[in-house]
Amino acid sequence: MKVTTTSLPLEKIECEALVIPLFEEEVKTVPETVKSFLAKCNFTINPAEFSGKLYETFLISSNPRVLLIGTGKKEDFDNRLARNVAGAAIRRLEKSKIKSVAFDSRIYSQPEVIIEGAGIGEFDQGIYKTGKDKPSKIEELIICGKLSLEEIKKSQAVLESTNWIRSLVTEPANHLTPKIMVENARRIAREFKLEIEVIDEKEAKRRGMNAFAGISQGSHQPSFMLVLKYIVDKKKPIFGVVGKGITFDSGGISIKPSEKMHEMKLDMAGAATAIAFIKLCAQLKLKENIIVVAPLTENLPGGGALKPGDVVRSLAGKTIEVINTDAEGRVVLCDALTLVQKLGATKIVDLATLTGAVIVALGSEATALLGNKQDFADLVIKSGAESGERMWQLPIYPEHKEMLKSDVADLANVAPSRGAGVIAGAVFLQEFIDPKNSWVHLDIAGTAWLDSEKPYMSKGATGVGVRTLLKLIEQI
Ligand code: BES
Ligand code: ZN
Ligand code: ZN
Numbered sequence: 287m288k289v290t291t292t293s294l295p296l297e298k299i300e301c302e303a304l305v306i307p308l309f310e311e312e313v314k315t316v317p318e319t320v321k322s323f324l325a326k327c328n329f330t331i332n333p334a335e336f337s338g339k340l341y342e343t344f345l346i347s348s349n350p351r352v353l354l355i356g357t358g359k360k361e362d363f364d365n366r367l368a369r370n371v372a373g374a375a376i377r378r379l380e381k382s383k384i385k386s387v388a389f390d391s392r393i394y395s396q397p398e399v400i401i402e403g404a405g406i407g408e409f410d411q412g413i414y415k416t417g418k419d420k421p422s423k424i425e426e427l428i429i430c431g432k433l434s435l436e437e438i439k440k441s442q443a444v445l446e447s448t449n450w451i452r453s454l455v456t457e458p459a460n461h462l463t464p465k466i467m468v469e470n471a472r473r474i475a476r477e478f479k480l481e482i483e484v485i486d487e488k489e490a491k492r493r494g495m496n497a498f499a500g501i502s503q504g505s506h507q508p509s510f511m512l513v514l515k516y517i518v519d520k521k522k523p524i525f526g527v528v529g530k531g532i533t534f535d536s537g538g539i540s541i542k543p544s545e546k547m548h549e550m551k552l553d554m555a556g557a558a559t560a561i562a563f564i565k566l567c568a569q570l571k572l573k574e575n576i577i578v579v580a581p582l583t584e585n586l587p588g589g590g591a592l593k594p595g596d597v598v599r600s601l602a603g604k605t606i607e608v609i610n611t612d613a614e615g616r617v618v619l620c621d622a623l624t625l626v627q628k629l630g631a632t633k634i635v636d637l638a639t640l641t642g643a644v645i646v647a648l649g650s651e652a653t654a655l656l657g658n659k660q661d662f663a664d665l666v667i668k669s670g671a672e673s674g675e676r677m678w679q680l681p682i683y684p685e686h687k688e689m690l691k692s693d694v695a696d697l698a699n700v701a702p703s704r705g706a707g708v709i710a711g712a713v714f715l716q717e718f719i720d721p722k723n724s725w726v727h728l729d730i731a732g733t734a735w736l737d738s739e740k741p742y743m744s745k746g747a748t749g750v751g752v753r754t755l756l757k758l759i760e761q762i
Contacts, residue, residue: 287408289401289438291429292388296323301388301428303351305375309360309393310338319392327352340367341374341741345382353379357393366674369399373407373742376424380408383422391431398441399674400429402753403742405445411456411746443569444756447562448749454558455734455747459534459551463507464582467531467554471512471561471580478568481515495621497606500598501614502583504538504591509583511622512557513629514564516576524575525762526631527564527755528622530615530638531557531582538611539587540594552747553615555734556637557582559751566756574759579626581618585611597695601625602718605695613699615640616714623718623725633662633724633762636715637751639731643707650736652676653750654729656712662724666758673753677728686713 292299296306296319306320313333316324324330327348336344340358345351355375357363372389379387389404391397410421454462454470468484475482487509491499495511502509512531517524532553536542542550557580564578592598596608598617601624608617615638626634644654653670655677657663663679670677686709692698697717701710712727719725730750739745 287405287424287427289427289429289442291431291433291438293432294430296390296430297326299388299428299430301350301426302386303353303379303384303388305353305355305379305387305389307355307357307371307390307393308338309357309363311360313338317392324352341371343375343378345378351382351384363393365396365399365672366676368394368396369403369406369674370742372400372403376404376407377742380422380424385424386426386428387424388428388430391429394431397429397431397433398437401427401438401441402445402448406448406749407742409449409452410744413453413456440570443566444753447566447752451555451558451562451749451752452747455552455555457551459584462533462551462554464509464531464533464584465507467533467557467582468510468512471514474561474565475514478565480564480568481517483513485511485513490621493601494599495601495625496598497600498581498583498618498621500592500596500608501538501585501618504588504611505584505586506588507533507584511625512578512580512582513625514561514578516564516568518573518575522575523633524577524629524631525759526626526629526634527560527576527578528619528626528634528636529556529558529560529578529580530554530619530636530640531580532585532614532618533582535585535612535614536587538585538614539591540610540612541587542612549735552735553585553639554582555639555730555747556580559637559749559755562752563755566752567759572759574762576759577626577629577631579622579629581622583618585614587611600718604697604717607692607695607698609698610700613711616711617699619715620718623715627720627723631723634719635666635726635728635755635758637728637730639734640711640729641707641731644729645732647680647708648678648732650732652678653733654708655679655726656682656709656729657724657726658682658716658719658721659724663726665761666726666754669757669761670754673757675733675750675754677754680709680712682709682712682716686710690714
């Protein structure tokens with residue numbers, strides 16, 4: 287998608303379709319510029335046909351065609367909706383096979399979100415479709431308004447990262463193995479001059495990462511603990527990002543029901559986001575130090591798999607009773623969190639499709655956030671709000687820490703009762719955080735994947751998280 291800007295009046299712009307966003311309040315009293323333009327197209331809005339409701343569309347068959355898109359009530363319009371509106375417009379126009387689109391940014395305080403929204407709207411998960419089923423694509427986006435080349439480039443980079451995450455998450459697990467994830471990371475490291483270390487299973491065991499290696503045992507695919515480093519100033523603190531990278535989660539011996547099991551290819555979304563993020567930071571030449579650690583493995587019930595009740599010794603030295611092998615995320619992540627701290631990270635965010643419980647609590651509308659320091663949690667929530675990714679904090683009370691007692695080991699990987707499932711996951715992870723460090727856990731199991739399509743996004747992978755991380759690093 288080629289992006290350009292123009293300051294020409296609407297009627298002078300050459301394109302196949304022009305998008306005009308309108309608030310509900312504006313349908314009856316249309317702003318002068320829009321009104322005179324529509325008059326030139328011989329069109330007047332009939333409020334019975336177009337009311338300006340959020341994501342409502344009305345396509346006028348003029349030349350070029352004009353798409354009115356509702357932006358809802360003025361007072362509710364924020365950056366998140368602004369981005370989504372662009373996505374909804376593009377998705378509507380793609381249905382009409384339109385290739386070149388101009389977008390009136392009159393109501394946008396940050397017109398660059400049009401680029402992100404349009405590109406996000408355009409993504410389609412039919413990556414293995416051949417021939418006539420191939421989705422139509424927008425080739426040219428013209429933004430009517432002011433944007434610097436730098437702003438355009440940055441938004442395009444953010445967009446590419448988001449859709450890269452989505453394409454990786456969409457890849458089926460037979461195509462996206464831990465080894466392929468590593469190959470992707472190596473390519474990125476080469477291109478953006480990142481330091482890379484790939485720790486294989488044998489080496490992981492040798493170094494004491496037996497929790498990670500334990501989960502890896504059930505699969506025939508080789509597993510890796512991936513480390514990527516972007517170090518710009520040795521004197522500055524290091525920001526650590528840890529991403530869950532289970533390329534397929536069958537549940538292991540505690541096997542999942544087969545209904546919807548195919549969706550468990552999404553379980554590497556955290557790792558994909560962490561890799562996309564460090565690449566984006568290098569691409570944008572940011573001045574902060576970042577280390578990414580991603581445990582990459584399948585969770586399968588092979589003959590060597592961990593069995594419920596098995597005990598493993600983690601890199602931190604704590605012993606873990608694996609009561610449920612389907613709570614594998616926390617088991618691989620604990621070694622990754624220990625490692626990232628050993629490598630010097632003092633502010634850490636982990637992203638993980640960790641629990642089904644988060645879907646029960648928040649659906650796909652917000653990421654659950656938990657942490658050990660309120661000021662850092664607040665900063666992540668704020669970064670999320672500013673980048674259109676909603677976060678909802680859940681508490682970790684001292685009483686919650688009682689949940690994971692084990693009769694035989696230092697801690698169990700699940701609680702005896704089903705309650706507070708999201709918190710239980712975070713409580714486990716917090717056991718591996720040095721209290722001096724700041725840590726936030728993002729449970730993205732609900733937000734990384736959409737079960738049904740939205741007006742602004744296809745169903746499937748969403749690419750959540752990378753925009754929040756970027757905002758965060760810009761103000762850390
Ligand atoms: N990968 C799943 C969580 C998940 C569920 C992600 C649905 C996306 C959609 C995770 O490994 C898991 O299976 N968690 C268990 C934990 C339980 C055994 C304590 C769960 O949520 O059932
Ligand atoms: Zn699981
Ligand atoms: Zn999982």
